[in-house]
Amino acid sequence: MNKKSLIVIVVFSLTLATLALPNAEAQLRDPTSLSLSPSSFTVKSGESITLTATLTSNGTPLDGKTLEFGTTNGSVSPTLGTTDSNGEVTITYTAPAISASESTTVTATFAGNTDYKSSSASASGTIKVENLRSPTSLNLSPTSFKAKSGESITLTATLTSEGEPVEDKPIEFIADKGNVNPKAERTNSEGKVSITYTSPEVDSKTLTTVRAQFAGTPKYRSSSGRATGTITEKTKPPEAERLERTPENVYSYQPSIIFAKVKKGRRVNLSVKVDINLSSTPIPISDLGLSEPSPINYEIPMVPIPNARGWYVTGIPPLPTKTFEFTTLEENVKVLVSSEVKYELYANGEKVGEEGYRVRKGSVKQELPPLVYTAVSDVVKNPSLIEKTYGCARRPGRATGLGRATLTLRRWQCP
Structure with a gap:
């Protein structure tokens, strides 16, 4: 035998030995057995059932081994699990929501390792629909x-x-x-x-x-x-184009008339607050047995003026600002009564303007005719036209518009 032939024989022998090693190792690995319990089951549509996989080798439970789970219909949880000291892994199978009965298979697989051979198991199930879903x-x-x-x-x-x-x-x-x-x-x-x-x-x-x-x-x-x-679209509150008072300076016991020009007003009213204050010298009010009056709050409607679209009118009654003198306990006492008015204009429930005034000392002395006739449009343009109607005592007056439309107002004058 020559040298070349000897080398070929040695290489061939080594190759055979290498191929034989894995088979030898495989022969050395222990067999395993994997089971699923229950091996067959019935479950309702949409409901769940518990299954237990058990891995053993020669009757001995295998601990700490990874098992993989799957199903042909529905879902399992978990899909991977590790055996406990009893060689067991518990999983939950959930059936799908169906309208007719179907079958399913749940599988468990152990892939094996260097010490143990692989194994697998399966459980067959029937998914039942006992009743059709109720309509809603x-x-x-x-x-x-x-x-x-x-x-x-x-x-x-x-x-x-x-x-x-x-x-x-x-x-x-x-x-x-x-x-x-x-x-x-x-x-x-x-x-x-x-x-x-x-x-x-x-x-x-x-x-x-x-x-x-x-x-x-x-x-x-x-x-x-x-x-x-x-x-x-949200309704925009009406806007007061004008809010006027006549006269501008209101004196003691003199009424005032309030004019307002409002856009698209349906319900127009005036919210009025009246404060009447008392002070005295040299004796305090409290020592005289008097107390400060509470504020007066009230609402009065504003009346639309004929032939003057958008214009409204109302009146605020006369209020005092006056000093009263009297003698008590050989003291000459002066009591000052003063009035202040604040008013707010509301249109369709929305506040659109406000003004106010302090009633001044003094009085208006003017003789007035029993009736004052003037065009409403003129009054609107120039409210001072009706200032002549102010005084201390009430007397009916009337402002007439064009045509037959009339608006009856209160007129006041001093005797």
Whole structure:
């Protein structure tokens, strides 16, 4: 045998030895046995069942080994597990929600390692549908609504099945314009969920839809409801173009007349607050047995003036600002009564203006005719035209507009 042939034989022998090593190691690994319990089962649609995998080798439980789980229909949890001291791993199988019976297989696999051979097991199951899912009805109330720009309203969803409320089921809410809060909530014992819908800020009339959705469960079918809404531009409060008083300086026991020019006013009124203050010298008011009067608050309507669109008028009665003198306990006592008026103009419930005045000392002495006739339009342009009608005592007067429209006012004069 030559040298070259000897080298070939040695290489071939080494190759055979190398190939034989893995098989020899495989022969040395211990066998394993893997089982799933129960090996067959029945479960309802959408429900869960517990299975236990047991890994042994020659009858001895194997601890700390990783098993992999899977299924052909539904889901298992966990998909990977480590055996305990009993060689066991417990998993949960959940059947899918179905409308007709189906079958499934759950598998467990041990991949093996350097000490133990691989093994696997399976359990076959039947998924049953005992009853078909019950129909549901979802209503959103009110089904139609109106809201102003940026306004919030309450909507209530009611979930029922065959006329009975369905409790503790999730309802989802969606608005194509605006916001809903909360966006999802579970029904109460009456099958109801209430949410707050807030409309968006809009410049013109806008339509919107709010939807309520129930996704369904293995027991109940899905359903939905909706409400349609109309969003209108927020009404802007009327503005007082003019708020005038005549006379400008009001004296003791002299009434005043208030004129207002209001845009688009429907309900126009004056909220009046009157403060009457008392002071005295040299004896304090409290020592005289007197006390400060409480403020007087009242509201009076403003009357529209004929033939003067947007103009309104009302009067504030005369109030005192005067010093009274008397003698008591050989003291010459002076008591000053002073009045202050503040008034606010409201149109359609919105405050649109305010003014006020202090009643001055002194009085107006003018003889007046029993009736004063003047065109209302002239009065509006120049309120001083009716200053001549002011005095201390009441006397009826009338301002007439064009045509037959008339407005009866109170006139005052001093005797």
